[in-house]
Amino acid sequence: MATALQDPPAVRGGGRAQPVNAGTSPLERQHRRVFWPFVGPALLVYGVLFLVPIGYAAWTSLYKWDGMGAKHWRGLRNYRILFEDAAFRTSLVNTLEILFVGGAITFAISLALTLVLREMRARLFARSVLFFPCLVNAMVFGIAAGFLFSPDGPVNTVLHWLGTATPPKWLATDNLFPMIVATLVWTATGYYTAIIMAAVDQIPEYLYEAAELDGANAFRRFRHITLPLAWDVISVCAVLWTVSSVKIFELILMYGGSNSSQPPVDTWNTAMYVYAEAFPQTSAPQLGMATAAALVSLVMVGVITLALRRLMRRAAVEY
Template sequence: MTTRRRTVSAAEASGPRRPGPLERQRRRLFWPFVGPALAVYGVLFLAPIAYAAWTSLYKWDGMGEKQWKGLDNYRILLDDPTFATSILNTLKILVVGGLLTFFISFLLTLVLREMRAKLFARSVLFFPNLVNAMVFGAVAGFVFSPDGPVNVVLGWVGVDTPPKWLAIDNVFPLIIGTLVWTATGYYTTIIMAAVDQIPPYLYEAAELEGASAFQRLRHITIPLSWDVVTVCAVLWTVSSVKVFEMILLFGGSNSGNPPTQTWTTAMYVYTSAFPTSSVPKMGLASAAALVSLVMVGLFTVLLRRIMRRDPIQY
């Protein structure tokens, strides 16, 4: 009898644990709180994505009847050299622009941490991110014009034949430079917010041990703010695929689109959906948009896996 009681007690002990009152209350409140947010997300994001996926299987001008094409729109994208150029330019912004942005951001972090007026400096660095992209397009057209201030200054220092800054071959590097300039202050501000949470005694101990500024950046600042840096990298990945207005402003005009050498995937989607001299291709635009979505998703997952590290306690 005693053995049986022990067996029953052991079975009860090894059985599923009953949730406590606090856990039951959390379960009851989960869907009332999360449900509305999921519904809004589904209506505003998941439903349009599903509709775009369905539209990508048709030939449609946006007004008439849809004609079934299956995967033909995706085959057109694979054979279209303009779309290949758009993907390549998007990857240039993602990789080259990202490396430049974060390299400069870390250098600025190294300087701002030791600066007395660092709050004012952050405000100055963050200011370009508040300016509309149309302003940059107008300013670039004036500053880099043949008679603009840049060529005037180059003439003063003896450069008789300055480069044609706004030529087709030079527009895309100029766009990347402008994107880096506008984004550097934004990411520097975010990284500095994480650096401010690092205990000062770690830097003091490193200074006593004779560590240089770059060694402190490498062994203290970057490891202890790595989670924030990872989030910034994901934000840059997502934003690089959506670069559109800068391309349109730097290379476009009232009578036509920018040259195809400067297109990104977002620009390709726009010109397919709203062409200047042909019938809209909503199916092709939807297919290109889905390819961009899949691309940014893959890059985000890959980036998260590459940058994943164990958290550091301090």
């Protein structure tokens, strides 16, 4: 029995006939109605507190300005002067070294600890111990390092007792930056290990049991189960490290500086350079140069973050 096909109803005004509410459901239409009332206030706050200051900083970076007097137009010449400054180039190299070298060491240790903790019975207690340094402000570690590693401090005293005639000069200018990186690795390792372990705890246990029955050792279970299924969380941790490593400031200040002096230029990162330009000790503030350096750091972090997200992007693994 044939069924006659009816023509769709015509639309007034000669327009083309369209199905009513095509491709939408009442729930979807409700979501669209409440989208802007919920998102709008957050976007407004974000724009006022973040986008507007960034725009003002970009405008300020084109001037020579001490923060109080009149502004003098320089344009992009500020950026040329910035990259000709040896102190800024040193701070930029140090920032990249913290980001890549410190990050590689941090995640290598974190993944190794994840491999070990996954097989431990007391892993919750061990995770709490590893996370403890994250609860202490970085300035405390800077002050403690100045006490422990000073020439007459406890570390060198113990080395003298052990027969070392000339202990290392831990806080000498040549050793200061490696000490800063080592402290950052120590304080960050527990934090990222705790995040990765939280993702590992969500992996079904039967996957590990099946792999163990097939004869896979701990390393193979980590490589073929833990790493793929926790990869999304690891990539997020890489982005968090990228952002946080550029903002390190107080640890460098406490390691190499004091109430009357700034840290040696060899230990500066871009955040320290911005501080030194905005609050110099012997000259007028250079807010134009400071904001220019801050914007270079912002662009650098944005580019590296996008590159990391693209390089670490993988297809979702279902289990």
